Amino acid sequence: MREFKIAEPKTADELAALLAETTETTAIIAGGTDLIDELKSGVATAGLVVDLRGVAGLAGITKEKDGGLRIGAMTRVVDLAGDATVAKDYPGLKEAALSLATPQLRNAGTVGGNLCQRPRCWYYRDPEVVCRKKGGFNCFAYQGRNKYHCLFGGSGCFIVAPSDLAPALVSLGAKVTIGSAKGDKTVPLEGFYALPEVDVTRENVLEKGQFLKSVAVPAPKPGQKGVYVKLKERGTWDFALASAAVTAVVKGGALAEISIVMGGVAPVPWRLKKAEEVLRGKPATEPLIRQAADAALADATPLRENGYKTDLLFAALKQAVLAVAA
Amino acid sequence: MAVVAAETLGLEPKDITVKLGNSDYPWAPASGGSQTTPSVAPAVRDAALKALERLKAVAAARLKIDAGDVVMADRKFSSKSDPAKSAAFAEVCRDLRRETVFHGERGGMPMDQFAFNTFGAHFAEVEVNVETGQVRVVKYAAVQDSGQIVSKLTAESQVVGGVTQGLSAGLFEERIMDDATGNPVNPNLRDYKIATSLDIPEITVLFADVVDPRINNLGVKGLGEPARVPSSAAVANAVFNAIGVHVREIPMTPKRVLEALKRKEARS
Numbered sequence: 001m002r003e004f005k006i007a008e009p010k011t012a013d014e015l016a017a018l019l020a021e022t023t024e025t026t027a028i029i030a031g032g033t034d035l036i037d038e039l040k041s042g043v044a045t046a047g048l049v050v051d052l053r054g055v056a057g058l059a060g061i062t063k064e065k066d067g068g069l070r071i072g073a074m075t076r077v078v079d080l081a082g083d084a085t086v087a088k089d090y091p092g093l094k095e096a097a098l099s100l101a102t103p104q105l106r107n108a109g110t111v112g113g114n115l116c117q118r119p120r121c122w123y124y125r126d127p128e129v130v131c132r133k134k135g136g137f138n139c140f141a142y143q144g145r146n147k148y149h150c151l152f153g154g155s156g157c158f159i160v161a162p163s164d165l166a167p168a169l170v171s172l173g174a175k176v177t178i179g180s181a182k183g184d185k186t187v188p189l190e191g192f193y194a195l196p197e198v199d200v201t202r203e204n205v206l207e208k209g210q211f212l213k214s215v216a217v218p219a220p221k222p223g224q225k226g227v228y229v230k231l232k233e234r235g236t237w238d239f240a241l242a243s244a245a246v247t248a249v250v251k252g253g254a255l256a257e258i259s260i261v262m263g264g265v266a267p268v269p270w271r272l273k274k275a276e277e278v279l280r281g282k283p284a285t286e287p288l289i290r291q292a293a294d295a296a297l298a299d300a301t302p303l304r305e306n307g308y309k310t311d312l313l314f315a316a317l318k319q320a321v322l323a324v325a326a
Numbered sequence: 327m328a329v330v331a332a333e334t335l336g337l338e339p340k341d342i343t344v345k346l347g348n349s350d351y352p353w354a355p356a357s358g359g360s361q362t363t364p365s366v367a368p369a370v371r372d373a374a375l376k377a378l379e380r381l382k383a384v385a386a387a388r389l390k391i392d393a394g395d396v397v398m399a400d401r402k403f404s405s406k407s408d409p410a411k412s413a414a415f416a417e418v419c420r421d422l423r424r425e426t427v428f429h430g431e432r433g434g435m436p437m438d439q440f441a442f443n444t445f446g447a448h449f450a451e452v453e454v455n456v457e458t459g460q461v462r463v464v465k466y467a468a469v470q471d472s473g474q475i476v477s478k479l480t481a482e483s484q485v486v487g488g489v490t491q492g493l494s495a496g497l498f499e500e501r502i503m504d505d506a507t508g509n510p511v512n513p514n515l516r517d518y519k520i521a522t523s524l525d526i527p528e529i530t531v532l533f534a535d536v537v538d539p540r541i542n543n544l545g546v547k548g549l550g551e552p553a554r555v556p557s558s559a560a561v562a563n564a565v566f567n568a569i570g571v572h573v574r575e576i577p578m579t580p581k582r583v584l585e586a587l588k589r590k591e592a593r594s
Binding site for chain 1: 455458460503511517519522523524584
C-alpha cells in the first residue's frame with residue numbers, strides 16, 4: 001500500500017470545501033469494505049483519503065413531508081435492512097439490502113458506498129493489468145474470461161454494476177442528492193449511472209469535488225409492491241449473476257404500473273423498458289413474461305462465456321414478476 | 327497417539343505428552359495420505375505394549391510378586407491374587423532408568439495374501455432449478471468402513487470436512503485461467519468461491535466400525551481422504567438423476583447446468 005494522507009471533515013460544508021480545494025488525487029472512504037482492499041492491492045491509488053464517517057448529518061433514515069424516505073449516504077446497509085418503514089413501504093429494497101454480502105460487510109458497508117462501489121471485473125481488479133477502465137487501451141474481458149460480464153451496454157468495457165441496492169432504488173424512482181462547494185443538486189438515480197461510452201474510467205456522473213449526500217425514495221403509491229430476486233452461484237456472500245428489482249401497482253389482476261431494473265447484466269443498473277411495455281396493463285402470465293424477456297433480450301449481445309445469463313434474465317424476471325403480481 | 331498410548335497403559339490421555347514435529351526426534355510420516363491413524367497409532371500401541379511389559383517386571387520386583395501376577399489399571403500396578411499389594415504408575419517409573427523399549431521395528435504384512443482397502447458409500451439428495459441452473463444439496467449421508475474407530479468425534483468431523491470439501495469442489499470451486507496470459511483471474515477468496523455455511527446441508531455420518539484384525543494391531547484404517555473422494559461425484563450423480571443429463575465438469579455452476587440442459591434439449 002502506498003502512503004496517503006487522511007482527512008476527517010466534520011461537516012458537509014467542510015467536506016465540500018476540502019474536495020474543491022485539494023490538488024491531490026482523492027478517494028472518498030465510507031465503510032471502507034472495498035476501498036481499503038483496492039488501495040492495498042494497488043488497483044486504486046490516492047494521495048488523500050477523505051473519511052466521511054465524522055461528517056455530521058450524512059447518516060440516518062428520515063421520513064419526508066411528502067411521505068417519501070430520505071436515506072443518508074452514510075447509513076449503514078444493516079440499518080437500511082432493519083428499518084421498519086423500509087420493510088413496510090419498500091419490501092423489495094429491504095430484500096436487496098439483506099441479499100447483499102454478509103452480516104459483517106452489511107455492518108460496515110454504507111448505502112452510499114454500495115451505490116458508488118467499483119466493478120468486480122477480475123481484469124480491472126488485477127493490479128498487474130492496465131485495462132481501459134484504468135487508462136489502458138484494451139478490455140481484456142472481451143476476448144478473455146467473461147462469464148460474469150455484461151449482456152447489455154458494453155462498449156469497450158464489459159463490467160456489470162455490482163450493487164444490489166441500485167436496481168431496487170432505481171425501480172422505486174429514487175433520486176440522489178449530490179453535494180459540492182457550489183451547492184447541492186438532485187438527479188434521478190437512473191441518470192446518476194453512466195455507461196462506459198460516456199467515460200470508461202468511471203461508472204457514474206460524479207465530477208471532481210462532488211460527493212453523494214443522500215438518496216430520496218418517493219412515497220409508495222397506493223397498492224405498490226416491490227420484489228428483489230437475486231440469482232447467485234452460492235447461498236450467500238456472492239454478487240448477483242443476474243438480479244431483478246420489480247416495483248409494480250397491480251389493479252384488477254393486471255400490472256397497471258411496472259418498473260423493472262436488473263443488476264449483474266450491464267455496466268449500469270439496467271432498466272428493461274421494452275419488457276415493461278410488454279407487461280404493462282396486462283395480467284402476469286408465464287408466456288407474457290417470456291415475451292417480455294425476449295423483447296428485452298433483443299438488445300443483448302452475449303460474450304463468449306456469458307450466454308447463460310440470457311436464461312437467468314428470464315428466470316429472475318419470471319420469479320420477480322410472478323411474486324409482485326401474486 | 328495419546329489416546330492409544332493411554333488406553334494401553336491404563337492411563338488418561340492427559341497423562342501422555344505427545345512430542346511431534348522436531349528434527350531431533352526419530353523419523354515419522356507426515357500427517358496425511360490417510361496414514362496417520364493406521365501407521366502411527368499401531369506403532370504407538372506396539373511401543374506402549376513393550377513399555378507395559380517392562381514396567382510390569384519393574385513393578386513385580388518392587389511389589390515382590392510374580393511378573394505374571396501384575397495387572398495395570400487406573401494409573402496403578404497391583405497384584406491379581408492380592409489386590410492390597412499395589413504401586414502407583416509414577417512410583418514404579420521412579421525405579422526405572424531412562425530406557426528405550428521400542429526401536430522402530432516394522433511389523434510384517436502378508437501383502438501377497440491380503441489387500442487392504444477402506445470402503446464407503448455416499449448419498450446426496452439435491453434440488454436443481456432448471457430455470458436458473460442452481461443446485462442445492464438438501465441432504466447428505468456418508469457411511470465409512472475405516473476399521474475400528476479410535477475417536478468417534480474426530481472421525482465424524484473428518485467425514486463432515488471431507489464431504490464439505492467435495493461438495494464445495496463439486497459446486498463452487500474453480501481456478502479460472504486467462505488463456506492469453508496463463509494467469510489465474512480469480513486468485514482470491516471472493517472470486518474463487520468456496521461453500522458457505524448456507525450451502526452445507528444436514529450431513530449424516532455412519533461407521534461400519536468393523537475391526538480388521540489383519541491390517542494392524544489396532545484394526546484401524548485411514549479416514550483422511552476416503553470421505554473427500556466420492557463426495558463431488560455423489561453430488562454430480564444426484565444432479566444427473568434429477569435432470570437426466572450429466573454435467574461433465576465441476577464445479578457444476580448455473581452456467582454449466584444450464585448448458586447441460588441445453589445439450590439435452592438439442593438431443594431430444
